[in-house]
Amino acid sequence: MDYISDVTWMIGGPQGGGINAAAEAFSKAMSRGGYRIFTGIEYHSNIMGEHSYYMVRIGDTQKHNLSEKVHVLVALDEETIEGNHHNEWPSHHGHLREMVPGGVVIYDGALKLDLSGKRQDIRYIGVPFDDLLRKVLVAAGRGAEFNTLRVMTNSVAGGASAAAIGLDLAIYQESFRGGTGRRAALAELNAAAAKEGFDFVMEALGGKSTFTLAPVTKPAKAPLLIRGVQACAIAKLKAGLGFQSYYPISPATDENVYLEANARAQDLVVVQVEDEISAINMAVGAAHGGKRSSTSTSGPGLSLMCEGFGFASMTEAPGPVLFLWSRGGPSTGLPTRSEQSDLTFALQPGHGDFAHIVTAPGDIEDVVEDAYESFNWADRYQMPVIVMLDKKIQSGYQTVDDLAFEKLPPIDRGKLFERNGDYLRYSFDPADGISPRAIPGQEGGIFWTTTDEHDQRGHITENSENRVIIMNKRMGKLALAAREIPSARKITLFGPADADITLVGWGTVKGSARDILPILEKEDGLKVNFLQVRLMRPFPVEEVSAILKKAKTTILVEENYNGQLGDLIRTQTGITLDKRVVKFDGRPFSEEELLDGIRTALKSSDVRIPVTHYLP
Amino acid sequence: MVVQSYTLKDYKTDVHNTWCPGCGDFGILTALQMALAEIGVAPHKVAIVSGIGCSGKAPHYLNAYGFHTLHGRAVPVATGMKLSNPEMTVIAVGGDGDGYGIGSGYFVNAGRRNVDFTYLVFDNEVYGLTKGQGSPTMKKGLKAKGMAEAAVQDNINPLALAISSGYTFVGRGYALNPKATAQLIAQAVSHKGTSFIDIIQTCPVYNDLHTKEYYTEMVEGNPRMYWLENTDYDAVVHDTTNADEVVEKKLQAITKAYEGGTGNQIPLGCYYKIDVPTFEDQISQGRPNGMDSILQPNLWNRNVSNLVESLR
Numbered sequence: 013m014d015y016i017s018d019v020t021w022m023i024g025g026p027q028g029g030g031i032n033a034a035a036e037a038f039s040k041a042m043s044r045g046g047y048r049i050f051t052g053i054e055y056h057s058n059i060m061g062e063h064s065y066y067m068v069r070i071g072d073t074q075k076h077n078l079s080e081k082v083h084v085l086v087a088l089d090e091e092t093i094e095g096n097h098h099n100e101w102p103s104h105h106g107h108l109r110e111m112v113p114g115g116v117v118i119y120d121g122a123l124k125l126d127l128s129g130k131r132q133d134i135r136y137i138g139v140p141f142d143d144l145l146r147k148v149l150v151a152a153g154r155g156a157e158f159n160t161l162r163v164m165t166n167s168v169a170g171g172a173s174a175a176a177i178g179l180d181l182a183i184y185q186e187s188f189r190g191g192t193g194r195r196a197a198l199a200e201l202n203a204a205a206a207k208e209g210f211d212f213v214m215e216a217l218g219g220k221s222t223f224t225l226a227p228v229t230k231p232a233k234a235p236l237l238i239r240g241v242q243a244c245a246i247a248k249l250k251a252g253l254g255f256q257s258y259y260p261i262s263p264a265t266d267e268n269v270y271l272e273a274n275a276r277a278q279d280l281v282v283v284q285v286e287d288e289i290s291a292i293n294m295a296v297g298a299a300h301g302g303k304r305s306s307t308s309t310s311g312p313g314l315s316l317m318c319e320g321f322g323f324a325s326m327t328e329a330p331g332p333v334l335f336l337w338s339r340g341g342p343s344t345g346l347p348t349r350s351e352q353s354d355l356t357f358a359l360q361p362g363h364g365d366f367a368h369i370v371t372a373p374g375d376i377e378d379v380v381e382d383a384y385e386s387f388n389w390a391d392r393y394q395m396p397v398i399v400m401l402d403k404k405i406q407s408g409y410q411t412v413d414d415l416a417f418e419k420l421p422p423i424d425r426g427k428l429f430e431r432n433g434d435y436l437r438y439s440f441d442p443a444d445g446i447s448p449r450a451i452p453g454q455e456g457g458i459f460w461t462t463t464d465e466h467d468q469r470g471h472i473t474e475n476s477e478n479r480v481i482i483m484n485k486r487m488g489k490l491a492l493a494a495r496e497i498p499s500a501r502k503i504t505l506f507g508p509a510d511a512d513i514t515l516v517g518w519g520t521v522k523g524s525a526r527d528i529l530p531i532l533e534k535e536d537g538l539k540v541n542f543l544q545v546r547l548m549r550p551f552p553v554e555e556v557s558a559i560l561k562k563a564k565t566t567i568l569v570e571e572n573y574n575g576q577l578g579d580l581i582r583t584q585t586g587i588t589l590d591k592r593v594v595k596f597d598g599r600p601f602s603e604e605e606l607l608d609g610i611r612t613a614l615k616s617s618d619v620r621i622p623v624t625h626y627l628p
Numbered sequence: 629m630v631v632q633s634y635t636l637k638d639y640k641t642d643v644h645n646t647w648c649p650g651c652g653d654f655g656i657l658t659a660l661q662m663a664l665a666e667i668g669v670a671p672h673k674v675a676i677v678s679g680i681g682c683s684g685k686a687p688h689y690l691n692a693y694g695f696h697t698l699h700g701r702a703v704p705v706a707t708g709m710k711l712s713n714p715e716m717t718v719i720a721v722g723g724d725g726d727g728y729g730i731g732s733g734y735f736v737n738a739g740r741r742n743v744d745f746t747y748l749v750f751d752n753e754v755y756g757l758t759k760g761q762g763s764p765t766m767k768k769g770l771k772a773k774g775m776a777e778a779a780v781q782d783n784i785n786p787l788a789l790a791i792s793s794g795y796t797f798v799g800r801g802y803a804l805n806p807k808a809t810a811q812l813i814a815q816a817v818s819h820k821g822t823s824f825i826d827i828i829q830t831c832p833v834y835n836d837l838h839t840k841e842y843y844t845e846m847v848e849g850n851p852r853m854y855w856l857e858n859t860d861y862d863a864v865v866h867d868t869t870n871a872d873e874v875v876e877k878k879l880q881a882i883t884k885a886y887e888g889g890t891g892n893q894i895p896l897g898c899y900y901k902i903d904v905p906t907f908e909d910q911i912s913q914g915r916p917n918g919m920d921s922i923l924q925p926n927l928w929n930r931n932v933s934n935l936v937e938s939l940r
Binding site for chain 2: 044233234235236237238242246249250252253254255257274275276277278279280281283285286287289290291293294295296297298299300301302303304305319320323327414415417423451452453454455456457458459460461462463464470471472
C-alpha cells in the first residue's frame with residue numbers, strides 16, 4: 013500500500029458558520045491519534061458571512077508551515093469552490109486550484125452545484141450532512157434536538173474527511189471520548205455521526221480511500237495542540253505577570269481575552285481601556301507600581317503607544333513588556349492578515365534617543381522563552397521590551413510535546429532598593445548604569461521621576477553635564493544587555509554551517525524557511541542553511557556578521573515590501589544581502605511560494621524578488 | 629500600635645519651586661499637604677501622579693512617591709499605579725488643559741471605572757506654560773491677555789461632565805482658600821472610589837479676567853463663591869439601590885454646576901457623592917482569596933498546568 017505522510021485538509025465556508033470548530037475538532041482528533049499538526053486560517057475583517065478557510069497540515073513528522081497542496085477540501089458553501097466573484101478584486105478564486113490530482117472535494121450535499129466544466133482530475137462527493145445527522149439523532153431517540161445539536165454536522169464532515177484521507181475511523185471516533193460533562197454525554201452521538209460521514213464517503217469511493225495516511229503510533233500522552241496566543245499568555249502567567257491593560261484590536265485581542273478569562277483564577281488584573289494611549293500609560297504606571305506589567309496590541313495600537321513607550325524608557329520603568337501582534341499595514345491596512353512590516357517601527361517607536369529591547373520569537377518554543385524572559389529583561393535593565401509576533405502565529409495551531417518551563421531561567425527582578433541612608437532612584441554610582449529601584453510604599457524609598465530630563469533624585473534639570481551623564485547611563489544599559497543576553501536568544505543557524513546558500517529571516521519565517529532546507533537539498537541538490545535573527549535590539553552585530561561573512565550566497569526572506577531586516581543588517585553590519593525575496597500581500601509564504609521565490613532568486617538577475625499569493 | 633501623626637512639613641521637599649509669584653498652584657499644593665497631614669497617611673504610602681504643565685511639577689514639591697508623567701495621561705498612569713499597588717494612596721493632579729483637553733478621553737473613562745484614587749484638576753482656564761492660550765474651560769467669547777482672539781470654541785462644564793461620566797465623588801475647590809479646600813481634598817481622598825475635584829485657580833500672569841478680585845467680589849449682594857456645606861444642599865446618595873434617588877442627586881449636582889447661568893455664582897464643596905463598589909471590589913469577586921487576591925496576589929508560583937493540560 014502506498015502511504016502518504018504529508019496531507020493537507022482544508023475547510024472553507026462563511027465566517028461564523030462553524031469552520032473553526034470543525035477544523036479544531038478534526039485537528040485535535042488527529043493530534044490525539046499521534047499525527048503532527050500545523051494549521052492556519054484566513055479570514056476577513058467581518059463578523060459573519062465573508063469567506064474564510066482553514067488549512068490543517070497533517071503528517072507523521074512536524075511541519076512548521078502550510079502547504080498549498082490540498083488533498084481534501086470540505087466545502088460548506090458554493091463560494092469555497094467558485095470563489096467570490098461578486099467582488100471586482102475577489103479575495104480568492106475558489107480553492108479547486110489548490111487541490112492535488114486525485115484530491116477529494118466533500119461538499120454539503122444540500123447545495124445544488126453545477127460541477128460540469130470543473131477540474132475532472134479530482135473527486136466531488138456531495139455529503140448530506142444534515143440528513144445523516146438527523147438519521148443518527150432519530151436512531152438515538154433525539155430527533156427533536158436537531159436544531160440545538162446541528163453543530164454535530166462537523167463530526168459528519170470529520171468522518172467523511174477521515175474516509176477521504178484514509179484515516180482509521182476509530183482514531184477519529186476516539187477523540188470524542190474521555191471528556192467530561194456535555195462533551196462526554198455527546199461522545200457516542202458524535203462517534204455515530206462520524207461513522208455516517210465515513211461510511212457515506214467510503215461507499216462513494218467504492219470502498220477504498222483515495223489516499224492512505226501513513227499509520228502512526230498513538231502516543232502515551234497526547235501532544236499539545238496550541239496557538240501562539242495561548243503559549244504567549246501562559247508563559248506570561250508563568251513569568252509572574254500582575255497587570256495587563258489593552259484596547260481591543262486584531263490580531264492581539266485573543267491573547268488579551270485569554271488572560272482576561274483566566275484573570276480571576278490566576279490573581280491577575282486585566283483592564284480593557286479606552287484607547288491604546290491609556291493602555292500603555294496604565295501599564296507603565298503598573299510597572300512603576302511594582303507589578304510585572306504588559307500590554308498587547310498590533311501596529312495601529314503601537315502607533316498610539318509611542319509617547320507612553322518613550323515615557324517608560326525615559327523614567328527607567330521596569331517594563332512594561334509590549335506584545336506586538338503584527339498584521340498588514342500601513343494605517344489600518346489588512347486587519348486580519350499577516351505581515352512583517354512593523355520591524356523598523358518597533359526599533360524606534362517614539363521620538364528621541366531611548367533604550368529598549370526588541371525580540372522576535374519565531375515559533376511556539378521561542379514564544380514561550382521570549383514571553384517569559386522579556387519580563388526578566390524589563391526588570392533587570394529597567395526598560396520597556398517589545399516582543400514581536402504576528403497574525404500567523406496568533407491564529408495557527410500546531411502540535412508541540414510540552415511547554416518547556418523547566419528550561420527557563422529563574423525569575424530575576426533586577427536590582428532592588430535596600431534601605432541605606434539617602435536614596436537616589438537614578439544614582440550614577442553603579443558602574444553598569446543600573447540603579448536599584450524602590451517599589452512605592454517602601455519606607456525610605458521615596459523617589460521622584462519625570463519625563464523631563466532629571467537628576468539622580470528624579471527632579472527636573474536642564475543642566476548639560478547631568479544630561480550627558482544620565483543619557484550615557486540610560487543608553488549604556490543597551491550595551492550591557494547585549495553582553496549579557498546569551499547568543500542562543502539572539503540568533504540561531506539551522507542547517508549546515510558550510511552551506512552554499514544562506515537564507516536570512518525572522519519571526520514566523522523561521523518555520524517556513526526551516527521546512528524548505530531539506531527540500532532544496534533533495535530536489536535541487538543545494539546545500540542551504542537559514543539564519544534566524546531573533547534579538548533585534550540590541551542588535552547581535554558580532555554574531556550576525558560572523559555568519560554572513562562566511563556565507564557564499566545570501567537571500568533575505570521577509571514578509572514586507574522591501575526587506576526591513578535586510579536594511580537593519582546593512583545598517584548594523586555593513587553587509588548587503590545578495591537577494592531579497594519579499595511578500596507583502598497579507599498572506600504568509602506557503603511552502604510552495606517560498607520555494608518558488610528562492611528558485612527564482614537563484615536564476616534571476618533581479619535583487620528583489622516579490623512573491624505573491626497564487627493568482628490566475 | 630503606635631499611631632504616627634504627620635504635619636504639613638512632612639510632605640514638603642526643598643526642591644526649588646519654579647511657579648510664578650502669586651500662582652494659585654501654591655494654594656493647591658498647601659491644601660493637598662494639609663489634607664494628607666489631616667488624614668495621617670505616611671508620605672511613603674502616597675503616590676502623586678501628574679501630567680505636564682505648571683501643575684505637572686507639583687509632585688516634585690511633595691514628599692511622596694512622585695510621578696511626573698505625560699501631558700493628559702496622569703489618570704491612566706494613576707490607575708495603573710493603584711491597581712498594581714493597591715495599598716498606596718494615589719492622587720492624580722493636572723491642569724485643565726491636561727485633564728479636559730488632551731486628557732478628556734481618560735477623564736471620562738476613569739469615571740466609568742471607579743478605581744480608588746483622587747483626581748485634582750488645577751483649573752485656571754489657560755495654558756500657562758505655553759504662554760496663555762485658552763483652555764477647554766475658557767468661556768466662549770472671552771479673551772484673556774495671552775490669547776490672540778476671543779475664544780471661538782465653547783467651554784465645557786467639568787463638574788457636569790464628571791457627574792455624567794460616573795465619578796462617585798465630585799467637588800469644587802478654590803486655590804486661594806487652601807484651608808477649606810484641604811478639608812474637601814481630605815474627604816475626596818478618604819472616599820472609596822474615584823473622587824474628582826475641580827479646583828478653581830488664578831493665573832496672575834495670563835488670566836487677567838478671572839482674578840482673585842473677580843472670585844471674591846459680590847454679585848447682586850451675594851459673594852460670588854459660597855460653600856455648599858453652609859447651605860442645606862445634600863450631595864450624598866443615601867440609598868444607593870434606589871435608581872430614582874441616584875438620578876435625582878445627579879441632576880441636582882448638574883443643576884448646581886450650571887448655577888447662575890453664566891457661572892456668576894460659584895458653589896464650592898462636594899456636589900455629589902455615592903458609595904458603591906470600587907473597580908477593585910468588583911474584580912475581587914470570584915477570586916480564590918477575594919480582595920487578598922488583589923492585595924497579595926499569588927504571582928510567582930502560579931500553577932498553569934491545568935491551562936497547559938487542557939490543550940492536549
